[in-house]
Amino acid sequence: xxxxxxxxxxxxxxxxxxxxxxSFDVAPGECYALFGPNGAGKTTLLKILAxxxxxxxxRFEVMGLDGIRDRNQVRGILLMIAHGxxxxxxxxxxxxxRFALGLRGLSPADREIKIALDRVGIGAxxxxxxRYFSEGMKKRLSIAKAMLIRPKxxxxxxxxxxxxxxxxxxxxxxxxESTQQGAAVLMTSHNRAQSAEVAVKAxxxxxxxxxxxxxxxxxxxxxxx
Amino acid sequence: xxxxxxxxxxxxxxxxxxxxSRETISSMFFFALIVILIFSFSFSMDQQTAKxxxxxxxxxxxxxxxxxxxxxxxxxxxQNDCLENLQMNPIPRxxxxxxxxxxxxxxxxxxxxxxFPLFVIFFNLDVFDKLPLFVLILIAGTLGVSAVxxxxxxxxxxxxAREVMLPILLLPLIVPVMIGAVEATGSVLSGESVTxxxxxxxxxxxxxxxxxxxxxWVFEFILDH
Numbered sequence: 234x235x236x237x238x239x240x241x242x243x244x245x246x247x248x249x250x251x252x253x254x255x256s257f258d259v260a261p262g263e264c265y266a267l268f269g270p271n272g273a274g275k276t277t278l279l280k281i282l283a284x285x286x287x288x289x290x291x292r293f294e295v296m297g298l299d300g301i302r303d304r305n306q307v308r309g310i311l312l313m314i315a316h317g318x319x320x321x322x323x324x325x326x327x328x329x330x331r332f333a334l335g336l337r338g339l340s341p342a343d344r345e346i347k348i349a350l351d352r353v354g355i356g357a358x359x360x361x362x363x364r365y366f367s368e369g370m371k372k373r374l375s376i377a378k379a380m381l382i383r384p385k386x387x388x389x390x391x392x393x394x395x396x397x398x399x400x401x402x403x404x405x406x407x408x409x410e411s412t413q414q415g416a417a418v419l420m421t422s423h424n425r426a427q428s429a430e431v432a433v434k435a436x437x438x439x440x441x442x443x444x445x446x447x448x449x450x451x452x453x454x455x456x457x458x
Numbered sequence: 459x460x461x462x463x464x465x466x467x468x469x470x471x472x473x474x475x476x477x478x479s480r481e482t483i484s485s486m487f488f489f490a491l492i493v494i495l496i497f498s499f500s501f502s503m504d505q506q507t508a509k510x511x512x513x514x515x516x517x518x519x520x521x522x523x524x525x526x527x528x529x530x531x532x533x534x535x536x537q538n539d540c541l542e543n544l545q546m547n548p549i550p551r552x553x554x555x556x557x558x559x560x561x562x563x564x565x566x567x568x569x570x571x572x573x574f575p576l577f578v579i580f581f582n583l584d585v586f587d588k589l590p591l592f593v594l595i596l597i598a599g600t601l602g603v604s605a606v607x608x609x610x611x612x613x614x615x616x617x618x619a620r621e622v623m624l625p626i627l628l629l630p631l632i633v634p635v636m637i638g639a640v641e642a643t644g645s646v647l648s649g650e651s652v653t654x655x656x657x658x659x660x661x662x663x664x665x666x667x668x669x670x671x672x673x674x675w676v677f678e679f680i681l682d683h
Binding site: 283284285305306308309313315316317318319320321322323324328332333335336337338362363371 | 460463464467470471474475478479534537538539540542543544545546547548549
């Protein structure tokens with residue numbers, strides 16, 4: 234069974250077609266890296282899969298559930314790490330984690346939260362308000378949140394942006410652990426070298442059309458699009 | 459996911475954020491204070507005239523103060539794309555509405571309870587033996603304004619002219635609350651028996667019930683579209 238499956242997805246804004254017959258398949262334990270120029274439709278595709286937008290036509294499945302019809306169940310299965318950090322400026326790191334997990338009915342012990350924050354390298358800033366955090370620190374906190382939630386399907390929009398080298402290593406370590414535990418990961422990226430370390434499948438979205446490519450080509454290819 | 463737990467988490471988040479920033483309550487308080495000062499210095503009135511004018515002035519101040527708070531309610535969710543995160547979470551939309559309603563209602567009520575003694579002092583009124591009735595009218599009127607206001611705050615948060623659109627949409631709909639609250643407050647001030655103005659309080663209660671239920675059901679459509 235596929236963890237994440239897109240079937241002839243189309244998305245149009247008025248007369249502009251962003252996605253054209255996009256189909257793909259991500260099995261449990263796989264990481265799929267999606268590349269493409271700015272404006273190619275990568276974020277639109279992720280937003281459709283995250284149930285934030287509906288496709289103009291076509292459908293998608295998450296762990297066998299219809300992404301449109303069963304969207305309430307789908308929302309409980311997946312998690313998205315996006316450009317926006319989804320964090321509240323006046324709450325500190327621990328409070329933000331407790332809030333995000335509380336909405337999903339989870340209440341981790343203090344020790345679990347501390348371990349997650351230490352693992353992403355921001356344990357010393359646990360009681361700092363988020364408005365004092367840099368974008369990289371916010372991204373690390375998003376990784377800690379995902380570590381605690383442990384979703385079956387993880388969507389990531391440019392996961393390496395804002396991260397320093399250590400942060401990118403932490404991100405890849407987290408992706409490896411997630412896939413080893415059976416999670417499916419779909420990420421958009423502009424960082425071919427980092428993505429190649431964790432992806433087992435890759436595709437290029439260009440002018441709305443998805444072309445699957447060999448992961449080995451990722452680093453070797455001179456130009457992808 | 460526990461429905462009431464979502465309400466509690468959202469209200470907790472809003473109250474903690476407000477306690478730390480004091481952004482909403484302080485702007486509401488100073489606006490209302492200016493309104494009281496302007497009205498009390500504009501009219502030189504005896505106690506009888508004050509009893510006639512004060513209910514209208516007070517509720518106009520409270521409603522416009524409430525609009526300031528309601529306007530900021532969902533604006534905070536736009537920072538770091540937090541609204542997107544709420545949309546993606548596997549939580550009942552009605553619980554999000556009720557969580558926001560609780561925090562909006564409390565913000566308005568706190569400001570009103572601080573301002574009410576100022577009204578009494580500036581308008582030289584004798585209300586101490588009727589305080590429980592005033593508090594009842596205050597609660598019923600404030601709930602009506604926040605029930606409709608929370609819905610319209612969510613509706614207008616993503617549009618450019620939201621500062622203008624919120625009062626334009628909200629004020630016509632809360633006319634029954636204004637009439638009921640002003641009439642009931644005026645009757646209490648005049649020392650009339652409860653039987654003479656009970657129907658105004660009943661109007662407020664019926665409005666609260668109907669609009670809370672309608673907003674609760676409509677909110678899913680508002681948030682997902």
